[in-house]
Amino acid sequence: MKFVNLKIKLDNLYNTYKKKYSSNDPVWLVHRFSSEKDIEIAGLLASSYSYGKVEVINKFLNQLFTRIGNKPYEFTANFTKRKDNKFLADLNYRFNTGDNLA
Template identity: 30%
Template sequence: MTQKELKEFLNTKVEVYNHPSFIASDPIQIPHQFSLKEDIEIAGFLAATIAWGNRKSIINNARKMMELMGNTPHDFVMNSTEDDQQDLLPFVHRTFNGEDFIQFIKSLRHIYLNHNGLEAVFAKHALEDSLQESISYFKQIFFEIEHLKRTQKHISDPMKGSAAKRINMFLRWMVRPNNTGVDLGIWKTLSPAQLSCPLDVHSGNVARKLGLLKRKQNDAKALLELDKNLRKFDKEDPVKYDFALFGLGVFEKF
């Protein structure tokens, strides 16, 4: 395939998968349940945090997280007492447990009280074509309060070599415009041009088969390589191709 043919092929797949029908099988349905900005971003952040493993299990457990917070995530983050938070202890999704959940609530409250919310933290160190430094800064702020050491592993750091798949996915949800009814587009201080593809086993394998990625590990260096190649197709919205790569891998077994 020539570069032009590859771009046309991927654009066709974007149209197929960047569609509301995609929501039913994706964790993005969790933040779609809310209308308040802070509820949407907290629900999205928590759903993205546990987005590894079986997709049905991810969605069910993300719903359970919302229920444990009374389906008012921002109010729970800001106003829950220590007794309220004890109700989160039984929660578990793979290695993310109730203690991690409580730590996340405390760190999120700290961000809203002292750093003007999630959007402001991610915007602070944003580069023109990358949010990877922003993610690293976010992790620093998230854990600047007293915290459980075990919980640190649930926030990735691109500056330490991670592809940070789940946070890049969360950022896609928040930043890409809601033009097709899939992404939420509630953050206006950041641009789709700054986003990076959520690189996982599916998108990575498809990218390699299409010649968009040579590096074998799905790490920060691979993400940079994929970023550069996707920006050749659309530098204003490179992450729209996440739908094509993911859809080809998961739904078409490409």
């Protein structure tokens, strides 16, 4: 099979299933950020908590991203437990607590 034909077939498959599954995938939450550093931090956080029921993961990640704001890199780079733990203290996901995240 020629690469051009393979690309066309793979693109068609991607376009067929993208809308159906992408909104549920926790990794898609990182696309709300635009800077490369923010996407990397958001991706690390999303992948770290991507176990369990998808709806629960997404709910947790939305809460987390809301609390840390639109600049996850800046939040983590400037994070100090003393100053910022209050943002995460009551944030729990399965057996992980906000203190674990801090």
